[in-house]
Amino acid sequence: xxxxxxxxxxxxxxxxxxxxxxxxxxxxxxxxxxxxxxxxxxxxxxxxxxxxxxxxxxxxxxxxxxxxxxxxxxxxxxxxxxxxxxxxxxxxxxxxxxxxxxxxxxxxxxxxxxxxxxxxxxxxxxxxxxxxxxxxxxxxxxxxxxxxxxxxxxxxxxxxxxxxxxxxxxxxxxxxxxxxxxxxxxxxxxxxxxxxxxxxxxxxxxxxxxxxxxxxxxxxxxxxxxxxxxxxxxxxxxxxxxxxxxxxxxxxxxxxxxxxxxxxxxxxxxxxxxxxxxxxxxxxxxxxxxxxxxxxxxxxxxxxxxxxxxxxxxxxxxxxxxxxxxxxxxxxxxxx
Ligand code: AHM
Ligand code: MG
Numbered sequence: 001x002x003x004x005x006x007x008x009x010x011x012x013x014x015x016x017x018x019x020x021x022x023x024x025x026x027x028x029x030x031x032x033x034x035x036x037x038x039x040x041x042x043x044x045x046x047x048x049x050x051x052x053x054x055x056x057x058x059x060x061x062x063x064x065x066x067x068x069x070x071x072x073x074x075x076x077x078x079x080x081x082x083x084x085x086x087x088x089x090x091x092x093x094x095x096x097x098x099x100x101x102x103x104x105x106x107x108x109x110x111x112x113x114x115x116x117x118x119x120x121x122x123x124x125x126x127x128x129x130x131x132x133x134x135x136x137x138x139x140x141x142x143x144x145x146x147x148x149x150x151x152x153x154x155x156x157x158x159x160x161x162x163x164x165x166x167x168x169x170x171x172x173x174x175x176x177x178x179x180x181x182x183x184x185x186x187x188x189x190x191x192x193x194x195x196x197x198x199x200x201x202x203x204x205x206x207x208x209x210x211x212x213x214x215x216x217x218x219x220x221x222x223x224x225x226x227x228x229x230x231x232x233x234x235x236x237x238x239x240x241x242x243x244x245x246x247x248x249x250x251x252x253x254x255x256x257x258x259x260x261x262x263x264x265x266x267x268x269x270x271x272x273x274x275x276x277x278x279x280x281x282x283x284x285x286x287x288x289x290x291x292x293x294x295x296x297x298x299x300x301x302x303x304x305x306x307x308x309x310x311x312x313x314x315x316x317x318x319x320x321x322x323x324x325x326x327x328x329x330x331x332x333x334x335x336x
Contacts, residue, residue: 015041015173015184015193022177032093036114036139037161037175039091041193044135044165044173046087047080047121048186051167054127068103068312076127077101080120080135088116095142098152098311100280105152105311115140115151119280122164123248132168134250138284152311156283156304164284166250172196174254176291181257197258202294205323206260208242210252218268223299226331249276253285253319257292262320262328266299274298274316278308282317295325299332 016038023034054076081101088094088108095112098105100119118137126133139161140154163175171186173193181200184193209230216224230241241261246252249263256263267274276282286296286303296303296319306315318328330336 012194012196015175015195018182018184018195019177022179032113033139033161033177036088036091036093036116037177039087039093040084040116040137040163041173043084043087044171045186045191046083047135048165048167048171050079050083051076051133052188055130068101077121077124084118084120084135084137095144096148096151098279100277100312105148107148113142115142115154117152117279117283119277122250122281123246126246126248131248132166132246132251133248134164134166134254136162136164136250136281136284138162138279138287149311152279153308155307156278156286159283159287159304162284162287164250164254164288166254168251168254172254174200174257174288176288178291181288181292200257200292202257202289202292203260203321204293205238206241206256206262206321207238208244208255208259208261209324210243210245210256210261210263212245212247212265213243215266215268215270218270219266220268222331222334223264223266225336226328229327229331229336249281249285253289256320257289257294260321260324262318262324264318264328265316266318267316271314274314276314276317278303278306278313278315279311282306282315285317285319289319293322294320295322297325297329299329 019034019037023029023031081099088097092109093112093114094108094116096105096115097108098117116137116139120135121133122136123133138159140158141160143151161177166172173184175182183197183200185196186193233240252263265274265276282303289296298316299318318325
Protein backbone atom coordinates (compact mmCIF):
# COMPACT_ATOMS: atom_id res chain seq x y z
CA UNK A 1 0.00 0.00 0.00
CA UNK A 2 1.23 3.51 -0.81
CA UNK A 3 2.11 5.80 2.07
CA UNK A 4 -0.82 7.82 3.39
CA UNK A 5 -0.66 11.56 4.11
CA UNK A 6 -2.91 12.88 6.89
CA UNK A 7 -6.11 14.53 5.74
CA UNK A 8 -6.91 17.31 8.24
CA UNK A 9 -10.50 17.55 7.05
CA UNK A 10 -11.07 13.87 7.90
CA UNK A 11 -9.95 13.92 11.51
CA UNK A 12 -9.74 17.33 13.21
CA UNK A 13 -7.12 18.55 15.64
CA UNK A 14 -7.72 17.35 19.16
CA UNK A 15 -7.38 19.52 22.26
CA UNK A 16 -4.43 17.35 23.32
CA UNK A 17 -2.66 17.92 19.98
CA UNK A 18 -3.34 21.65 20.15
CA UNK A 19 -1.90 21.94 23.66
CA UNK A 20 1.08 19.77 22.72
CA UNK A 21 1.81 21.94 19.67
CA UNK A 22 1.84 24.98 22.00
CA UNK A 23 4.38 23.22 24.19
CA UNK A 24 6.60 22.28 21.27
CA UNK A 25 6.66 25.93 20.21
CA UNK A 26 7.69 27.13 23.69
CA UNK A 27 11.45 26.93 24.28
CA UNK A 28 12.33 25.22 27.55
CA UNK A 29 8.83 23.80 28.14
CA UNK A 30 8.89 20.77 30.42
CA UNK A 31 5.50 19.30 29.55
CA UNK A 32 4.00 20.08 32.97
CA UNK A 33 1.69 22.82 31.66
CA UNK A 34 0.55 20.52 28.85
CA UNK A 35 -0.10 17.74 31.32
CA UNK A 36 -1.98 20.12 33.65
CA UNK A 37 -4.32 21.23 30.84
CA UNK A 38 -4.89 17.62 29.84
CA UNK A 39 -5.91 16.91 33.43
CA UNK A 40 -8.34 19.85 33.38
CA UNK A 41 -9.81 18.42 30.18
CA UNK A 42 -10.13 15.00 31.83
CA UNK A 43 -11.98 16.51 34.80
CA UNK A 44 -14.32 18.37 32.44
CA UNK A 45 -15.11 15.16 30.53
CA UNK A 46 -15.88 13.35 33.77
CA UNK A 47 -18.13 16.20 34.97
CA UNK A 48 -19.76 16.30 31.54
CA UNK A 49 -20.67 12.62 31.68
CA UNK A 50 -22.40 13.14 35.03
CA UNK A 51 -24.14 16.35 33.89
CA UNK A 52 -25.48 14.51 30.82
CA UNK A 53 -26.97 11.79 33.03
CA UNK A 54 -28.09 14.06 35.84
CA UNK A 55 -31.79 13.42 35.45
CA UNK A 56 -31.22 9.67 35.30
CA UNK A 57 -28.76 9.40 38.11
CA UNK A 58 -31.06 11.03 40.64
CA UNK A 59 -28.53 13.78 41.16
CA UNK A 60 -30.81 16.78 40.78
CA UNK A 61 -31.93 18.73 43.79
CA UNK A 62 -30.33 20.26 46.79
CA UNK A 63 -28.18 18.47 49.34
CA UNK A 64 -29.59 20.77 52.01
CA UNK A 65 -26.14 22.19 52.81
CA UNK A 66 -24.95 25.76 52.25
CA UNK A 67 -21.59 26.76 50.79
CA UNK A 68 -19.18 29.46 51.88
CA UNK A 69 -21.22 32.00 49.88
CA UNK A 70 -24.28 31.18 51.98
CA UNK A 71 -26.00 29.55 49.00
CA UNK A 72 -27.63 26.15 48.83
CA UNK A 73 -25.27 23.53 47.43
CA UNK A 74 -26.52 21.13 44.84
CA UNK A 75 -25.29 17.59 44.46
CA UNK A 76 -23.75 18.24 41.06
CA UNK A 77 -21.77 21.20 42.47
CA UNK A 78 -20.29 18.92 45.10
CA UNK A 79 -19.51 16.23 42.55
CA UNK A 80 -17.90 18.65 40.07
CA UNK A 81 -15.81 20.19 42.85
CA UNK A 82 -14.56 16.80 44.02
CA UNK A 83 -13.71 15.67 40.51
CA UNK A 84 -11.61 18.78 39.87
CA UNK A 85 -9.90 18.59 43.28
CA UNK A 86 -9.06 14.92 42.79
CA UNK A 87 -7.89 15.12 39.20
CA UNK A 88 -5.81 18.26 39.80
CA UNK A 89 -4.22 16.85 42.95
CA UNK A 90 -3.38 13.63 41.13
CA UNK A 91 -1.78 15.58 38.29
CA UNK A 92 1.03 16.63 40.65
CA UNK A 93 1.27 20.04 38.95
CA UNK A 94 -0.74 22.16 41.38
CA UNK A 95 0.93 23.89 44.29
CA UNK A 96 -2.29 25.71 45.15
CA UNK A 97 -5.91 25.02 44.27
CA UNK A 98 -8.77 27.38 45.09
CA UNK A 99 -12.42 26.64 44.38
CA UNK A 100 -15.57 28.70 44.68
CA UNK A 101 -16.92 25.84 46.81
CA UNK A 102 -14.12 25.71 49.41
CA UNK A 103 -13.60 28.21 52.23
CA UNK A 104 -9.83 28.31 51.87
CA UNK A 105 -7.38 27.54 49.05
CA UNK A 106 -5.94 24.04 49.22
CA UNK A 107 -2.27 23.25 49.15
CA UNK A 108 -1.94 20.28 46.86
CA UNK A 109 1.47 19.06 45.73
CA UNK A 110 4.76 20.25 47.12
CA UNK A 111 6.72 21.52 44.15
CA UNK A 112 3.61 21.79 41.96
CA UNK A 113 4.36 24.72 39.69
CA UNK A 114 0.84 26.01 39.16
CA UNK A 115 -2.06 27.69 40.94
CA UNK A 116 -5.48 26.68 39.63
CA UNK A 117 -8.63 28.64 40.51
CA UNK A 118 -12.06 27.38 39.46
CA UNK A 119 -15.82 27.55 39.65
CA UNK A 120 -16.65 23.85 39.31
CA UNK A 121 -20.25 24.24 38.21
CA UNK A 122 -21.33 27.71 37.21
CA UNK A 123 -25.01 28.56 36.79
CA UNK A 124 -26.09 25.91 39.28
CA UNK A 125 -29.51 27.48 39.79
CA UNK A 126 -30.21 26.30 36.22
CA UNK A 127 -29.42 22.62 36.83
CA UNK A 128 -32.92 21.57 37.83
CA UNK A 129 -34.44 22.99 34.65
CA UNK A 130 -31.89 21.48 32.26
CA UNK A 131 -30.50 24.85 31.18
CA UNK A 132 -26.82 25.21 30.14
CA UNK A 133 -24.22 25.27 32.92
CA UNK A 134 -20.42 25.23 32.89
CA UNK A 135 -17.02 24.99 34.53
CA UNK A 136 -14.65 28.00 34.61
CA UNK A 137 -10.93 27.95 35.46
CA UNK A 138 -7.76 30.04 35.52
CA UNK A 139 -4.12 28.97 35.81
CA UNK A 140 -1.26 31.00 37.28
CA UNK A 141 2.33 30.11 38.06
CA UNK A 142 3.13 29.23 41.68
CA UNK A 143 5.54 31.69 43.37
CA UNK A 144 7.13 29.56 46.08
CA UNK A 145 7.67 30.24 48.95
CA UNK A 146 4.74 32.67 48.83
CA UNK A 147 2.06 31.58 51.34
CA UNK A 148 -0.79 29.66 49.75
CA UNK A 149 -3.48 32.30 50.17
CA UNK A 150 -1.27 35.07 48.81
CA UNK A 151 -0.49 32.94 45.80
CA UNK A 152 -4.20 32.80 44.97
CA UNK A 153 -4.67 36.54 45.56
CA UNK A 154 -3.14 37.71 42.32
CA UNK A 155 -4.47 40.10 39.69
CA UNK A 156 -5.87 38.46 36.58
CA UNK A 157 -3.14 39.94 34.38
CA UNK A 158 -0.84 37.24 35.82
CA UNK A 159 -3.01 34.44 34.41
CA UNK A 160 -1.15 32.10 32.02
CA UNK A 161 -4.18 30.12 30.85
CA UNK A 162 -7.93 30.26 31.34
CA UNK A 163 -10.98 28.62 29.92
CA UNK A 164 -14.41 27.24 30.44
CA UNK A 165 -16.50 24.25 29.53
CA UNK A 166 -20.07 24.89 28.47
CA UNK A 167 -22.41 21.95 28.99
CA UNK A 168 -24.93 23.05 26.38
CA UNK A 169 -26.57 21.22 23.45
CA UNK A 170 -22.98 20.09 22.84
CA UNK A 171 -20.07 20.37 25.23
CA UNK A 172 -17.60 23.07 24.25
CA UNK A 173 -14.21 23.71 25.83
CA UNK A 174 -12.95 27.26 25.26
CA UNK A 175 -9.28 27.83 26.03
CA UNK A 176 -6.61 30.48 25.85
CA UNK A 177 -2.98 30.03 26.81
CA UNK A 178 -2.14 33.58 25.79
CA UNK A 179 -2.18 32.96 22.04
CA UNK A 180 -5.78 33.71 21.09
CA UNK A 181 -8.94 31.87 22.04
CA UNK A 182 -9.87 28.50 20.61
CA UNK A 183 -12.97 26.35 21.07
CA UNK A 184 -13.11 22.57 21.01
CA UNK A 185 -16.28 20.51 20.79
CA UNK A 186 -16.58 17.16 22.51
CA UNK A 187 -17.33 14.17 20.30
CA UNK A 188 -19.12 12.09 22.94
CA UNK A 189 -18.58 8.84 21.04
CA UNK A 190 -14.83 9.32 20.80
CA UNK A 191 -14.45 11.05 24.18
CA UNK A 192 -12.16 13.73 22.70
CA UNK A 193 -12.46 17.47 22.21
CA UNK A 194 -11.88 18.50 18.57
CA UNK A 195 -10.94 22.01 17.45
CA UNK A 196 -14.17 23.56 16.18
CA UNK A 197 -13.59 27.33 16.36
CA UNK A 198 -9.95 28.41 16.05
CA UNK A 199 -8.95 32.01 16.78
CA UNK A 200 -12.27 33.32 18.04
CA UNK A 201 -12.56 37.10 17.72
CA UNK A 202 -15.23 38.93 19.68
CA UNK A 203 -16.91 41.35 17.20
CA UNK A 204 -16.07 45.03 17.80
CA UNK A 205 -19.76 45.80 18.32
CA UNK A 206 -22.75 43.54 18.78
CA UNK A 207 -26.52 43.81 18.81
CA UNK A 208 -27.58 42.23 22.08
CA UNK A 209 -27.18 43.01 25.77
CA UNK A 210 -27.32 40.59 28.67
CA UNK A 211 -28.16 41.70 32.18
CA UNK A 212 -30.63 40.71 34.90
CA UNK A 213 -33.19 43.48 34.23
CA UNK A 214 -35.06 42.39 37.36
CA UNK A 215 -32.36 44.16 39.38
CA UNK A 216 -33.07 47.51 37.68
CA UNK A 217 -34.64 49.16 40.75
CA UNK A 218 -31.48 48.36 42.73
CA UNK A 219 -29.04 49.90 40.22
CA UNK A 220 -27.44 53.33 40.45
CA UNK A 221 -29.09 55.93 38.16
CA UNK A 222 -26.24 55.83 35.61
CA UNK A 223 -26.67 52.06 35.13
CA UNK A 224 -30.44 52.46 34.73
CA UNK A 225 -29.71 55.14 32.15
CA UNK A 226 -27.39 52.75 30.28
CA UNK A 227 -30.06 50.04 30.25
CA UNK A 228 -32.62 52.57 28.91
CA UNK A 229 -30.14 53.50 26.19
CA UNK A 230 -29.82 49.85 25.12
CA UNK A 231 -33.62 49.65 24.71
CA UNK A 232 -34.19 53.00 23.01
CA UNK A 233 -34.73 53.17 19.25
CA UNK A 234 -31.75 54.70 17.43
CA UNK A 235 -31.43 53.20 13.97
CA UNK A 236 -28.15 54.92 13.13
CA UNK A 237 -26.50 53.59 16.31
CA UNK A 238 -27.95 50.11 15.84
CA UNK A 239 -30.34 50.37 18.81
CA UNK A 240 -32.39 48.96 20.39
CA UNK A 241 -30.30 45.89 21.18
CA UNK A 242 -31.97 42.51 21.68
CA UNK A 243 -32.03 41.29 25.27
CA UNK A 244 -30.62 37.82 26.08
CA UNK A 245 -30.14 36.47 29.60
CA UNK A 246 -29.69 32.82 30.55
CA UNK A 247 -28.53 33.33 34.13
CA UNK A 248 -25.49 31.07 33.68
CA UNK A 249 -22.41 33.22 33.23
CA UNK A 250 -20.75 30.60 31.02
CA UNK A 251 -23.71 30.55 28.61
CA UNK A 252 -24.20 34.33 28.57
CA UNK A 253 -20.47 34.98 28.18
CA UNK A 254 -20.07 32.36 25.44
CA UNK A 255 -22.86 33.88 23.35
CA UNK A 256 -21.37 37.35 23.89
CA UNK A 257 -17.88 36.14 22.93
CA UNK A 258 -19.11 34.56 19.72
CA UNK A 259 -21.69 37.10 18.59
CA UNK A 260 -20.56 40.30 20.30
CA UNK A 261 -22.60 42.66 22.44
CA UNK A 262 -22.32 43.05 26.18
CA UNK A 263 -22.86 41.08 29.39
CA UNK A 264 -23.17 43.00 32.64
CA UNK A 265 -23.63 42.05 36.27
CA UNK A 266 -23.26 45.47 37.90
CA UNK A 267 -23.15 46.33 41.57
CA UNK A 268 -26.57 47.03 43.07
CA UNK A 269 -28.08 47.89 46.45
CA UNK A 270 -28.41 44.18 47.31
CA UNK A 271 -24.89 43.25 46.10
CA UNK A 272 -22.90 46.48 46.56
CA UNK A 273 -19.67 44.96 45.20
CA UNK A 274 -21.41 42.90 42.51
CA UNK A 275 -22.40 39.24 42.60
CA UNK A 276 -19.80 37.40 40.54
CA UNK A 277 -16.51 36.20 41.99
CA UNK A 278 -13.30 37.87 40.91
CA UNK A 279 -11.02 34.83 41.09
CA UNK A 280 -13.28 32.10 39.74
CA UNK A 281 -15.57 33.89 37.29
CA UNK A 282 -14.56 37.47 36.41
CA UNK A 283 -10.80 37.01 35.92
CA UNK A 284 -10.88 33.92 33.67
CA UNK A 285 -13.65 35.45 31.54
CA UNK A 286 -11.87 38.81 31.36
CA UNK A 287 -8.67 37.07 30.24
CA UNK A 288 -10.55 35.23 27.47
CA UNK A 289 -12.37 38.36 26.28
CA UNK A 290 -9.17 40.38 26.10
CA UNK A 291 -7.45 37.53 24.26
CA UNK A 292 -10.33 37.58 21.75
CA UNK A 293 -10.12 41.35 21.21
CA UNK A 294 -12.99 42.21 23.56
CA UNK A 295 -12.89 44.05 26.88
CA UNK A 296 -13.78 43.49 30.53
CA UNK A 297 -14.28 46.13 33.21
CA UNK A 298 -15.87 46.73 36.58
CA UNK A 299 -17.29 49.89 34.99
CA UNK A 300 -14.39 51.87 36.43
CA UNK A 301 -11.35 49.60 36.23
CA UNK A 302 -9.98 46.88 33.98
CA UNK A 303 -10.95 43.57 35.60
CA UNK A 304 -7.48 42.07 35.10
CA UNK A 305 -5.91 44.90 37.13
CA UNK A 306 -8.06 44.46 40.24
CA UNK A 307 -5.90 43.38 43.18
CA UNK A 308 -7.81 40.68 45.09
CA UNK A 309 -7.88 40.91 48.86
CA UNK A 310 -10.13 37.92 49.55
CA UNK A 311 -10.42 34.62 47.72
CA UNK A 312 -14.21 34.87 47.57
CA UNK A 313 -14.28 38.56 46.64
CA UNK A 314 -17.10 39.67 44.37
CA UNK A 315 -16.77 42.27 41.67
CA UNK A 316 -19.05 44.11 39.21
CA UNK A 317 -18.44 42.42 35.85
CA UNK A 318 -19.02 43.92 32.42
CA UNK A 319 -17.60 42.16 29.38
CA UNK A 320 -18.09 42.03 25.67
CA UNK A 321 -17.37 43.87 22.43
CA UNK A 322 -14.89 46.71 22.80
CA UNK A 323 -17.31 49.37 21.55
CA UNK A 324 -20.21 48.17 23.71
CA UNK A 325 -18.06 48.06 26.86
CA UNK A 326 -16.80 51.57 26.05
CA UNK A 327 -20.40 52.85 25.88
CA UNK A 328 -21.14 51.29 29.31
CA UNK A 329 -18.08 53.03 30.78
CA UNK A 330 -19.19 56.36 29.35
CA UNK A 331 -22.48 56.03 31.24
CA UNK A 332 -20.70 55.08 34.48
CA UNK A 333 -18.35 58.04 34.09
CA UNK A 334 -21.31 60.38 33.56
CA UNK A 335 -20.22 61.28 30.01
CA UNK A 336 -23.64 60.37 28.62
P1 AHM B 1 -22.90 30.15 40.46
O1 AHM B 1 -23.95 29.30 39.87
O2 AHM B 1 -21.52 29.62 40.30
O3 AHM B 1 -23.20 30.57 41.87
O4 AHM B 1 -22.79 31.51 39.56
C1 AHM B 1 -23.52 32.63 39.72
C2 AHM B 1 -24.46 32.83 38.57
C3 AHM B 1 -23.80 33.15 37.23
O5 AHM B 1 -23.64 32.00 36.47
C4 AHM B 1 -24.82 34.07 36.59
O6 AHM B 1 -24.22 34.97 35.70
C5 AHM B 1 -25.42 34.77 37.76
O7 AHM B 1 -25.17 33.99 38.90
C6 AHM B 1 -26.90 34.94 37.64
O8 AHM B 1 -27.37 35.63 38.75
P2 AHM B 1 -28.90 36.13 38.89
O9 AHM B 1 -29.72 34.92 39.08
O10 AHM B 1 -28.86 37.03 40.08
O11 AHM B 1 -29.22 36.89 37.63
MG1 MG C 1 -20.49 30.69 39.06
